[in-house]
Amino acid sequence: MCIGGSFGGGNMFQSNQAFAMIEYKTQSHVSEMKNIQDVVGEKVKYNYALKEARMVTSVSKDSIYYTVNNSSVARAKKEFLGDKMIVSATNSKISPKEDLMALVGQEIVASLPKTIDTKVMAFENDMVQLGEGSAVMNVSKEDFLKTAVLNPLYGNGWIFGIIMAVFVGIVIIGGIKKIAKVTDKIVPFMVVIYVAASLVILGMHFDQIPNAFGQILSGAFSGIGIIGGTIGVLIQGFKRAAFSNEAGIGSASIAHSAVRTKYAASEGLVALLEPFIDTVLVCTMTALVLIVSNGNGEIMTYGQEIKEGVQVTSQAFESNISWFPWVLTIAVVLFAFSTMISWSYYGYQAWSFLFGRSKKVEYAYKLIFCLFVIVGAASQLKSVIDFSDAMIFAMLVPNMIGLFFLAPRVRDELSRFMKKVKTVK
Incomplete structure (x- = not known):
């Protein structure tokens, strides 16, 4: 399983995210082009509002529940106000003063943001034709220019993958460790x-930090947060946490086991710092940056x-x-590169345990990696x-x-180490 983990989380995900970051930084808005006709035949990323009909099932203090594919979903009430939601029966918007309990049993039409990667087929008058084959859609030129971005690297991830693989x-x-040493210093x-x-x-x-923490806490304990907590935190949250700090999956122990020490518990205590720094400190700072920068929802919509x-x-x-995004792009690529090298070591230890340590076996694993x-x-x-x-x-x-x-063995090792610490004092 460690071999699969090295191929997946320690390899595929890293190269995917590194390419996604480069792809994002190299895209440009179509509206910035001098001749819009030049975009015909090009791949673009287009954002539009997808209208979906939903049946409201219940309303709580701060959430509205509706069905999607026979499953109950909760959304914050504020998301149902304004232009995004229309009541089908009256063809009207939902007013902030409206008794939302009256929506139970009614169908609403939600305008949800959707992003697609597509191809520009033609410009005709004030309309733009997108898509290929039978999957063609026509949008107004005005709407197209508002959100469309050129995506020159779309579909070319394999090229980046080859470069990174080299x-x-x-x-x-090749055993050329200088690159790894430079990366170890830069990361x-x-x-x-x-x-x-x-x-x-x-x-x-x-001044917004207290409010940011307040949003995190209020969101966690609201009606939508409780559902999100049961499903999102316990499932999605644990998956992302394990992905982030590798706690409990056994990969970090492979690296720490290579350390020479008289007391294994001392290295275990060092290892405890990793999830704390990664998840508690860095991830919390990232979350706070996202919240204080989001303002009125310019960057993301809560609940989506x-x-x-x-x-x-x-x-x-x-x-x-x-x-800073350019620095972040370089950092993401370097993080991905260093993580791949680390995981190649983890996976190889498992591979060699199963198939031996001959040169052929080693090269076979590394080529597959x-x-x-x-x-x-x-x-x-x-x-x-x-x-x-x-x-x-x-x-x-x-x-x-x-x-x-x-x-029990861990407890004994920790006791032995703590006795030594007390003796030194």
Whole structure:
């Protein structure tokens, strides 16, 4: 399972997110082009409002519940006010003063934001034809120019994957460690820059920090938050947390086991810092930056799925420090590169345990690992995440069982180390 984890979370996801960040930073708004006709035949990313009919099932103090594909979904009341929601029976907007209990049993039409990657087929008068084959849609030129962006790298993730795979291969197959050493020095520097930039932004919005924490707490304990807590935190939250800090899946222990020490517990205590720094400090700072930068919803809409978190983070930083997204892009690529190298080591330890340590076996694993770099960059994010989550879950289950049975041994090691610490004092 560790081998699968190295191919998935430690490889495919990293290359996918690195390419997504580069793709995002190289796109440009169609409205900025001098000759709009030049966009014909090009791939673009287009945002539009998708109208969906939904049946309201119940209303609570701060949430409205409705059905989607026979499942109950909760949304904050404020999302139902204004232009986004229309009551089908009256063809009217939902007023803030309206008795929302009257909506129970009624159908509403929601205008939900949707983003598609498509091809511009033609400009005809004031209309733009998008799509290929039978999947063609016509939109007004005005709406098209408001949101459409050129996506020159769309569909070319495999090219980036090959480039990244070559560099990874140079390090793990060619044995040229200089690149890895340079990366090892640059990555901590990038972390310092990221944290510093986060602190600067939080300093700029210092008066909003209490409100940001308030939004986090109120959202967690609201009606929508409780449903999100049961489903989102316990399932989605745990998956992302394990993805972020690798706690409990057994990968970090492979690296820490290589350390020479008389007391294993001392290295275990060092390892405890990783999830604290990663999840408690860095992720909390990122969340606060997103909230204080979001204002009236310019960056994201609360309660709606965020498909590209790294892009939203980039927008949040850009709204405060215009040049920082380029630094963030470099950081993401370097983080991805260093993570791939680390996970190649983790996966190889499991691979060699199963198949031995001959050169042929080693090169076979490393070649497959590099191929997965290309696959990850060329694949859709959802497919990559689904595969990575499955592999990490498969690692977590046997590891947690092992931890349960080894708990007495851990306790003994910790007691032995603490006795030594007290003796030194």
